[in-house]
Amino acid sequence: MKWDEFFVTGDPLIYGADVAIAVTVLAIVSVLTYFKRWGWLWREWLTTVDHKKIGIMYLISAILMLFRGGVDALIMRTQLAVPNAGFLNSQHYNEIFTTHGTIMIIFMAMPFLIGLMNVVVPLQIGARDVAYPYLNAVSFWTFFMGAMLFNISFVIGGSPSAGWTSYMPLASNELSPGPGQNYYLLGLQISGIGTLLTGINFIVTILKMRAPGMTLLRMPIFTWSTLVTSIIIVFAFPILTVALALMTFDRLFGSHFFTLSGEGLDMLWANLFWLWGHPEVYIVILPAFGIFSEIISTFSRKTLFGYKAMVYSMIIIAALSFLVWVHHFFTMGTGALVNSVFSITTMAIGIPTGVKIFNWLFTMYKGRIQFTTPMLWSLGFIVNFVIGGVTGVMLAMAAADYQYHNTYFLVAHFHYVLIAGTVFACFAGFHYWYPKMFGHKLNEKIGKWCFWLFMIGFNVCFMPMYFLGLAGMPRRIYTYDPESGWFSLNFVATIGAFLMGAAFILLVYNIYYSIRRQKPEVSGDPWDGRTLEWATDGAIPPHYNFAVIPKVTGLDAFWRLKKEKQRERIDDAILPIHMPSHSGKPFMMSVFFFISGFGLVFEWFWMGIVGAVGVLVIMILRSLECDKGYYVSVEEIKRDLSSIKQ
């Protein structure tokens, strides 16, 4: 392989990206060296097992990936703004819609939500950390390295171009030669390990580590959504693991699972992919529901309406999520009976979801609503998500779907549910829990500007796509003729996309502004919250979270404590706290995963084996390790407490 096959060449956009990457890496390295921060980076972040720090690293990565996926989106919208545009060629366009979809779902939406879960859930249930802090670090680093592996594809070797669904035979060696598709397979495989481990970790954490008195039906609703999501993860992700492995075998070792030769079945891939893929949709929407529930309840100053109905509807949605996958390919030709069954199961999901929408409305009914930034995102969600949901029911009708299938109608639908649902929730939760992570609120004024700009931009961008779809515009085309009549709506959509881009810049500016200008919070309870994450001493909780684990007497545990004025601490109740030790192994293990994955991408098997051996060696070292953690002394806890009170 020559160097010009290794690096992607010939496109000024890519050369620009090369320079940007080089400059960024250089800048990071020199800043760390100049301020002598390498040791700090290693001790405080790369080796941490603290769920709050891991959560923050997830959020930073997710925002970076939102930038990357967003730039992809803007490039696509630029190309489609006018007919017969020559900004991108078809191959480049294919690569960009593939990376846009994959990055936004796998490396943006999921890590953003998992980041919030990490920060919030242990605090909400009154725990010191998750059940397996070391494993949690493994989860983060495998996700991170998988994401990096996928992301370098556009400058080294070339990006995948078969869509985020990677249907066969399009994704086969014959039709997608080169390393691009291998990046997809291995990047997702490596980060998928992390996701599965997160699922197991949170199930055990929530089942076993709740504060005394917190029965299952006294858990905060976001914790419930995390539990249900984790169960979906545990049963859905192994399906993806197998599907990716089988396609990897097809591409690297000549097997015939999905190939046209050797009696393989290409539609087997589509079935396996969506058997994971549809539950995946609920993996990114259920935590969003949990976030909105918390926020709407807090800022309506009321207990969540229909708490139990909320819990049961999530469980029903989770069960149904495994029974609807065929609706992604009604046109496969399985016949009227099969399509009807999946049509009905799909529409059935509308029922528990409708229950939730009404519960949010009734929570606000007669509440004293505060229009904070997180609340605005939540209100925007209800309106826009309903539009996405109703068009979803239209798509669920199998016969009608033959018209909508693979048109912009579908593109509009899933952006209305994924952006108005998941992305709005990420932003809402980010603003809501930001003071818990950094000790100050994000600026409300900039936050509201950001919300309105994004909300309007979102509708300007995606509402026209419904009509483009009805006018027959297929998805995944890189350009169109002027005679098609699609120009004006496409142009409007592009304007909307850039408005959302501007809103993103405003969000990042708000972080910068708030770090410098916002006044620090003195208490741990900036929003007058209801659940235990607001019960910590000091704005930012200490690494052991609670000096004394609170006792829970009902739903909205912290609200009750405040009402019953039971917050005086009894100093005698403080006991030494057992905490887990830091470890560099999760980071190093993930580096070996990266090396192994990179080798397999280029079919350099020696490198794949070297990486795999590295992973195994670290696992052996971990198994032989006898580390029982350490204790935080009573004196240290008291010292922390008195420093907060001053």
Added chain:
Amino acid sequence: MGNAHQQTHEGLPLEYRSETGKLNILGFWIFLGAEIALFSTLFATYMVLTGRTAGGPTPQELFEMKGVLTQTFLLLTSSFTCGLAIHQMRLGNLKGIYVWLGLTLALGAGFLGFEIYEFMQYVHEGATIGTSAFWSAFFVLAGTHGVHVAFGIGWIGLIMLQLAKRGLTPETSAKVFISSLYWHFLDVVWIFIFTSVYLSGMVMSHG
């Protein structure tokens, strides 16, 4: 976490006496749930691709009862000896654990030997992972199980090393117990492979 090491858990089996041990055992059960999903997907793939031999060799031509029965016998017995090892652990008999776990690993290695020999026979007779969709599914399903067994042998070996170094503690006994869950699980998976791959592959004619 919490004040795990100060609490006493008299009356519980040793592996449940530390907080970490308890959490790890529950977490591993959930992991086995994920493993069931993984093998289910492989079984589903195998069933869908059954009979799709693309004019190449068929399972009726290549499967042989004798080797497969020996494999089944070895693995099922190893599950029994693994159970005896746990029994010895409950009695606190370190020597007994070595004997039975050692025997378990030997039987597992025997199983693996026969499986590798069987695979080599098939390759010799012209059925490889690239021959047809059916043989791809066969090799990946049985191979994934085989890789699990190989991993288990290495893992349990490592745990025996720790037993020798640290003796029977709540930590080491939890590890022994968890690895025994893993070993029994592989046995269960094998029963499904034996029946739905080998037995039905020999009896039923497809395509």
